Amino acid sequence: MTIQWFPGHMKETEQFLKKAVSNVDVVMEILDARLPASSANPLLDKICNTVLRIKVLNKSDLADPVITRLWIDYFKTIQRGSEVIAITGTDTADTWRAADMALTGVKQSRSRRIRIMVAGIPNTGKSTIMNTLAGKKVAKTGNVPAITRYQQRTAIKNRIDIYDTPGILWPVLENLNGAYRLAASGAISDTAIDYNDVALFTLKYLITRYPDALKERYLLSDSIDDNGGPLILETIGASRGCLRKGGVVDIQKASELLIREFRSGKLGGISLESPEDFLSESLLK
Numbered sequence: 061m062t063i064q065w066f067p068g069h070m071k072e073t074e075q076f077l078k079k080a081v082s083n084v085d086v087v088m089e090i091l092d093a094r095l096p097a098s099s100a101n102p103l104l105d106k107i108c109n110t111v112l113r114i115k116v117l118n119k120s121d122l123a124d125p126v127i128t129r130l131w132i133d134y135f136k137t138i139q140r141g142s143e144v145i146a147i148t149g150t151d152t153a154d155t156w157r158a159a160d161m162a163l164t165g166v167k168q169s170r171s172r173r174i175r176i177m178v179a180g181i182p183n184t185g186k187s188t189i190m191n192t193l194a195g196k197k198v199a200k201t202g203n204v205p206a207i208t209r210y211q212q213r214t215a216i217k218n219r220i221d222i223y224d225t226p227g228i229l230w231p232v233l234e235n236l237n238g239a240y241r242l243a244a245s246g247a248i249s250d251t252a253i254d255y256n257d258v259a260l261f262t263l264k265y266l267i268t269r270y271p272d273a274l275k276e277r278y279l280l281s282d283s284i285d286d287n288g289g290p291l292i293l294e295t296i297g298a299s300r301g302c303l304r305k306g307g308v309v310d311i312q313k314a315s316e317l318l319i320r321e322f323r324s325g326k327l328g329g330i331s332l333e334s335p336e337d338f339l340s341e342s343l344l345k
């Protein structure tokens with residue numbers, strides 16, 4: 061199965077970013093801390109290669125803190141020179157630490173305001189971060205992708221202007237594991253994904269890496285098989301009342317429930333990829 065989602069406003073945003081990027085002082089690239097490699101947009105690498113950029117692993121409250129630490133080390137050592145920070149975008153102190161890090165390399169001048177651009181894939185928390193820095197709600201946010209459709213500038217304290225931009229993906233999501241992780245995280249519209257496929261992909265990972273979290277949340281028996289995804293969905297569906305007429309488990313509903321609960325952190329801090337996964341998958345290409 062392939063997953064693709066590149067609506068028109070993303071192409072327009074790509075064109076906008078190409079023009080606008082040379083006029084900003086620094087770009088804060090907002091990644092999803094649960095999938096820092098899969099949520100890195102290769103288009104942004106190309107567009108931003110001449111401008112100062114820091115990586116912000118947002119939603120770190122939803123990620124596995126041990127894996128997030130590994131990612132920070134990975135970016136600092138393997139990708140030498142990358143400034144990187146993990147934050148929770150609703151936390152003011154965290155978010156200002158990220159902004160201060162972004163400003164470290166910026167030459168400041170009394171005659172001009174500083175321009176920070178916030179960019180990344182959909183639903184990683186860009187507008188939330190702008191709101192937190194502004195100290196009030198200036199942009200709409202929401203837990204579905206493509207909430208922001210147009211760029212928006214907001215003046216904040218310390219003579220800084222923040223430019224929030226719509227989340228963009230790239231036309232072909234060639235890495236299928238990466239596409240599934242994006243789908244599980246909520247970066248891809250529900251209309252472009254098959255929930256059952258995404259739930260089975262997510263379960264396979266959870267069974268291997270987070271079996272205890274899975275067992276605890278869904279009261280599963282002690283032994284869960286590596287290929288036990290379909291059975292687990294049956295169990296979740298039956299215990300949570302995801303039923304069709306005649307009491308048959310509705311696997312679609314059970315899949316939606318699992319993904320919804322993963323996205324909102326009900327299973328605890330979970331990361332969908334580690335640097336090791338990323339490196340071994342890159343070698344397979």
Ligand SMILES: Nc1nc2c(ncn2[C@@H]2O[C@H](COP(=O)(O)OP(=O)(O)OP(=O)(O)O)[C@@H](O)[C@H]2O)c(=O)[nH]1
Nearest residue numbers: 119149183184185186187188201202206207208227
């Ligand atoms: N748990 C958690 N939720 C967050 C965090 N940051 C943002 N969110 C939530 O994530 C969802 C997406 O946030 P937005 O700020 O709208 O994301 P965006 O990147 O602007 O999305 P687009 O405009 O669609 O590209 C919202 O429901 C936010 O409340 C965070 O650090 N932790």
Ligand SMILES: [Mg+2]
Nearest residue numbers: 186187207208
């Ligand atoms: Mg937004």
